[in-house]
Amino acid sequence: MKNKWGTGSTTASTQPVKVTDGVKQVSCGLQTTAIVKQDGTLWMCGRNDLGQIDDTRTVHNTYIKIADGVSQAILHWGCIDIEKSDGTTETRTWDENADSQRQPSPVSIDDVADMSYGWQNAIALKNDGSVWWWDADNPLSEAIAGRNPQQLEGISLLNNELTLEKNAKTVIAHRPMPLLADYEQLKWHSNNEAIATVSDRGVVSTHSDGMATITVTINDAWGRDYHAECKVVVGEAQAISDAARDAWQLRVAARNHQLVVSGVPQGQAITVYTASGACIWQGTMRGNQTLIPIDQSGIYIVRATRQVRKVTIAF
Numbered sequence: 001m002k003n004k005w006g007t008g009s010t011t012a013s014t015q016p017v018k019v020t021d022g023v024k025q026v027s028c029g030l031q032t033t034a035i036v037k038q039d040g041t042l043w044m045c046g047r048n049d050l051g052q053i054d055d056t057r058t059v060h061n062t063y064i065k066i067a068d069g070v071s072q073a074i075l076h077w078g079c080i081d082i083e084k085s086d087g088t089t090e091t092r093t094w095d096e097n098a099d100s101q102r103q104p105s106p107v108s109i110d111d112v113a114d115m116s117y118g119w120q121n122a123i124a125l126k127n128d129g130s131v132w133w134w135d136a137d138n139p140l141s142e143a144i145a146g147r148n149p150q151q152l153e154g155i156s157l158l159n160n161e162l163t164l165e166k167n168a169k170t171v172i173a174h175r176p177m178p179l180l181a182d183y184e185q186l187k188w189h190s191n192n193e194a195i196a197t198v199s200d201r202g203v204v205s206t207h208s209d210g211m212a213t214i215t216v217t218i219n220d221a222w223g224r225d226y227h228a229e230c231k232v233v234v235g236e237a238q239a240i241s242d243a244a245r246d247a248w249q250l251r252v253a254a255r256n257h258q259l260v261v262s263g264v265p266q267g268q269a270i271t272v273y274t275a276s277g278a279c280i281w282q283g284t285m286r287g288n289q290t291l292i293p294i295d296q297s298g299i300y301i302v303r304a305t306r307q308v309r310k311v312t313i314a315f
Contacts, residue, residue, distance in 0.1 A: 020063065029075030035063065040085055042070040050094040052080070107140045152181040152220040154284045155228045156269050160305045163233045164196075164206050172202045172230050174216055177269065177282050182220065189215045196232045209235030226284075228269060229305075252302045254313040259292040261285070264304045275299040 020043075025036040031047035043063040044053045053060055072083040079093040113127045121135035134140045158173035176183055188198040195212035198204050204214060214230045251263040261270055264285040272281040272292055281292050285304070294300065297314045 025072055027073055027075040027080075029080070030077055032075060034066075034073045034075050034080065036070050036073050040069050040071065041065055042067040042073050042082065052094050107134055109140060152183050152218070152224070152226065153177045154226045154267070154269055155186075155216060155218045156271065156282060157216070157228045157230050159230055160228075161231045161233065162204070164204075166206055166208060166235050168206045168234075170204050172198070172204060172214060172216070174202060174228070176218060177284070183218050184221055186216065186218045189217070191215070195234055204232055206232065206234045226267075250302065250304045250307040250309055252309040252311045254294075254311050257294055257313075257315055259294055259300060259302060259311060259313065261290040261292065261302060261304070262288060264290075268304050271303045273301040273303070275301070 020035070020037075022038045023035050024038050027034045029046075029052070032044065032052045033046050034042060034044045036042055042065070044066050045060045045063045046053070048054065048059055049057055051057060053064065053066070067082065069085045070082055071085050074081045074083075079091055082090045082092070084090065107122075109124055109126075109132060111127045113125050121133065123131065123133045125131055132140055132142050154177045156175055156177050162170065162172075164170060174186075188200060188202055190196055190198050190204075190212050192210065192212040193207075195208055195210040196204055196206045196214065198214050202216065211234065212232050214232055216228050216230075217225055218227075219225045248265055249263045250261070253260045253262075259272065264270065266285055266287070268285045270281075270283055270285055270290060270292075271279060273279055275298060280300075283290065283292075294313050299310060299312050302309045302311065
């Protein structure tokens with residue numbers, strides 16, 4: 001096996017393995033990896049049969065230094081673009097026809113925020129939050145999250161409260177729980193369209209000062225509905241938001257190898273993060289207490305709607 005992550009091992013790993021420190025940017029190609037360190041040096045490892053890394057044409061199982069004074073390096077299938085610290089860009093090609101052979105034909109798509117090409121496929125993120133894909137054999141199609149046949153447990157919003165200016169637009173980021181759960185349909189609703197409206201893609205448009213509640217509803221094949229809400233405060237209506245603070249109080253305690261969550265209404269979404277911000281658990285409140293298993297000591301952040309608690313667990 002060609003090692004393209006630079007550990008020196010040729011054995012695959014199903015768990016993350018630390019490779020190096022001091023890295024500010026990384027790019028992956030076809031079994032070749034490039035990293036740019038904080039000191040501006042470019043390092044590469046992996047496949048080298050076409051001269052992707054150097055003229056030796058041999059596989060590099062560990063990172064070797066390629067250049068100095070680099071701000072960014074982007075690997076493509078047939079070349080690497082190196083942006084230098086002095087503002088110049090250098091392109092090194094090892095297969096002049098690789099990109100044209102492996103990338104799908106360009107398509108007509110508007111309002112794109114970001115786009116990436118792969119091996120005979122491409123994906124685009126539009127400004128309304130939707131994701132679109134196409135490949136050599138299929139036309140432009142919208143990618144819909146949540147099509148793995150798992151049991152749906154709820155829906156989570158990235159923000160449960162937003163403060164916006166009048167005549168503003170934003171996307172309410174959402175995801176089913178678990179992330180790949182199957183669902184039938186998803187609908188959006190605003191309880192006060194004079195203040196804010198919402199499109200069927202979760203794009204909120206504000207119109208006047210005040211507060212509106214945006215509700216998203218998701219349901220499964222058995223007709224069970226799950227809801228999540230985001231309070232949108234527009235203009236000088238912060239006092240309204242403060243007055244509408246939830247009456248219930250999130251409580252979290254550490255017990256043995258568990259977090260004990262209580263005080264939260266039935267069905268409310270609960271999310272647990274590590275101190276570094278990594279999400280390690282998502283679910284909904286069931287009964288008077290929800291027990292969340294924790295496998296190592298540390299500081300954890302528990303969130304339910306706008307309420308957040310920090311707890312330390314040691315064992």
